[in-house]
Structures are given as C-alpha cells and as structure tokens.
Amino acid sequence: MEILAYYIHRMDPYIFRITETFGPRWYGLAYLLGFVAGIAFLRFLSRRGYCQIPEEKVTDFIVYTAIFGVMIGGRLGYFLFYRPQEFLANPMVFFKFMEGGMASHGGILGIVGFTYYYARRHGHSWPHLGDCLVPIAPIGIGLGRLANFINGELIGRASTVPWAVQFPEELKLGPEHGLSPLTVQQAISEVDAALPNAVITYPDQVIEAARDVSEVLPILANYLTPRHPSQLYQAFLEGFLLAAILIAIRLKWKHLPYGLLTGLFFVLYAIFRMIGETFREPDAERLLGMTRGQFYSVFMIAIGSCFLAYAWRGWRAKRGVVDGEE
Numbered sequence: 001m002e003i004l005a006y007y008i009h010r011m012d013p014y015i016f017r018i019t020e021t022f023g024p025r026w027y028g029l030a031y032l033l034g035f036v037a038g039i040a041f042l043r044f045l046s047r048r049g050y051c052q053i054p055e056e057k058v059t060d061f062i063v064y065t066a067i068f069g070v071m072i073g074g075r076l077g078y079f080l081f082y083r084p085q086e087f088l089a090n091p092m093v094f095f096k097f098m099e100g101g102m103a104s105h106g107g108i109l110g111i112v113g114f115t116y117y118y119a120r121r122h123g124h125s126w127p128h129l130g131d132c133l134v135p136i137a138p139i140g141i142g143l144g145r146l147a148n149f150i151n152g153e154l155i156g157r158a159s160t161v162p163w164a165v166q167f168p169e170e171l172k173l174g175p176e177h178g179l180s181p182l183t184v185q186q187a188i189s190e191v192d193a194a195l196p197n198a199v200i201t202y203p204d205q206v207i208e209a210a211r212d213v214s215e216v217l218p219i220l221a222n223y224l225t226p227r228h229p230s231q232l233y234q235a236f237l238e239g240f241l242l243a244a245i246l247i248a249i250r251l252k253w254k255h256l257p258y259g260l261l262t263g264l265f266f267v268l269y270a271i272f273r274m275i276g277e278t279f280r281e282p283d284a285e286r287l288l289g290m291t292r293g294q295f296y297s298v299f300m301i302a303i304g305s306c307f308l309a310y311a312w313r314g315w316r317a318k319r320g321v322v323d324g325e326e
Contacts, residue, residue: 006226008166010211013151030147031070034140038062041136041247051132052124061118069111070140077106082284082293104141104238105296108269110301111137127259127310134265135246141269142239148232152207156228156279164226168210171224177281179223185189187223191216198225205272228278237272257318259309266304270297 007014042058045051053061075094078101079087086093111133120127148154155167170178171187179187184203192200194215200206209216245268246261277293287295 005221006164006166008210008217008220008224009152009168009199011150011152012211012219013147025147027144027148028149030143031066031140034143035062035066037139038065038133039137042132045132045250049253050250052128053132059108064118065111065114069114071110073110073113074102074104074107077103077109081296087144102144102274104144105213105293105300108137108266108300125258127262127307130260130262130265130307131256131260134261135243135250137265138239138243138246138269140239142235142243145231145239147236148210149229149235151315154231154283155281156230156233157281158225159224159228159279161228163229165229166221166224166226168207168220168224170227173281178225183223187220190219194219227281228279229274234273234276237276238269242268242272257315259307259314260311263304263307263309263311266300266307270304273297273300307309 002007003263006154013025013027014023015026015029039059039062041054042051042053046053046058047057077096079094081103083101112130115129115133116126118124119129152167152169155169156165162233171184175177187279188203188206190211192198192205195209195213198205198209200209206220210220242265246265249256249264274294274297275298277291280291280293282291284292286292290298
C-alpha cells in the first residue's frame, strides 16, 4: 500500500502563453518585482536621510544597476563560473537570453562593479551606496529562487522528507546526478505509449506533457526521485531571512559606519548560500570538494570581511575624534 505520494512538479514557467513558446514568464516577473521593491525602498531611505542619492535620481540609479550590474553581471558570471568552455568557444552565446542562464554571484559582483563606477562618477561614498542597496537586494534574490521552483530548475538532492518533490527536470540530468539513460528512455517510452495522439521522444516533451496531461503523473511517479525543494530553502535563507535581518539593522540605527551593511550582506549571503547548497543537486563539477556555489561563497566571505574591516576602521577613527574632543 502506498503510504506517501510526493508532489510531482508540473508548474508552468509562463504566466500565460501568447504562443506555444512565447509569453511573460514568472522569472521575468520576479526580476521586475525585485527592481520595483528596490526603487520603493531606496526612495524611502532617501526621503528619511539614510541614503546620499537624491530621491529624484533613485529610479535611474536602480535601472542602471539592474542593467549593468544584475543583468550583465549575472549573465557573464553564469558563463564564467559554470560554463567557461562554452563561452570561450562561442562568446556570442552570451546573447542567447531566451535559453536562460544567470548566476547570483555574478549579479552581485556586477552590482559591486557598477556601484563603484557610479560612486566615483557622482562623488558618493562607494561603501555607502552598497549599504543603501543590500537591504533590499535579497528580496530580488528570494523572488528569483521562487521563480526557480516554479520553473522546476536547480533541483534539490534526493530525500524522503514528507515535503519532497519529484521534478521531471531530473530526466535531463546526467546519470551522475539522476536517472540512468536506460531508465530515462523507459520513462519516455511509457509516457509516449500513454499518449497515442502525441509523439514523445525527448525529456523536454515529457516535462511539457506532465504540465498538461494528468495521466502522465502516475507514470513519472514510478521513475522520478523525491528531492528537497531546495529552491524554497534558498529563497528563505538567501532571500527573505537575509532581507529581514539587513532591513531591521538599517532602520534600527540611522548612522551606521559605511560598509557595515555591505560586509554583513556578503558574509551572511555566503553562509546562507553554503547551507542551502547542501540540499541542492550540484549543477557543475565540484571544486576542492565543494559545490561551485559553496566555493565562490568563500570569496564572498573574504570580500565581506574587507568591508567589515573598513567599517570598523571608520568607526574607530570617528570614535577617536569624538574622544579627543571630549
């Protein structure tokens, strides 16, 4: 007797479809909502004297940060960190945006680079600009992780927890991460036999069928591995929990040393990412025994420590001046 039936993922990455392969996607909406939240929060900070950027310039700043930092940095980071051979062989693959591919580490580093340029160009403190951005940045990250779950991508490791999910995306994984080629072919053949009016020969076709035809689900239940919904874990840790911590600190103390929040963001994001990665199926070869996400997070801790040291030094210097005046 079946004691537990796991949820089989069948969500559609499209909010609605204009054609079979074109329409607004949840992933795009996640980015849009993240940018809108960033504009609203930065305006709030500017009005109350928390941020050096004038309120009327906030929208332009967020838009430029989104384009030159998040989009370009995230896309470039994806290829350099995860698919460097493909990028070096054909750099034009960068512009195939409809095929997907973004890296949060790359987006974060892209923001670092753009805000440095913006601060120099407009005479602002670079660490201060970071302190303005980082409380809201995790909201965008969290929304992006929710979109990853809706897309059924970046799936978790095998698990038998009651809330485990069976992802049809597993059919596209290599045998070292998922099912054997023979098992995949058996699943495809059985789905094809169950749908006499369709020709099913590829995993992508099975995934599409699972979204539209309920008869496919019992078949896939016999083949797919129950897995952690790691996208949801990461949405909470790297996204909403981190945002809550940073926003609370930002609003509690108005005059924080420049660089403190930026340093905390880098360190805490890296820690939460490393925790989340323990539940996520590796999507590239390990480096020094760590997943790529964990490996790159080590460098983020180093960067964050530099910002924290800068903030500590600034606080000590300011305290020394005040003590001297007293």
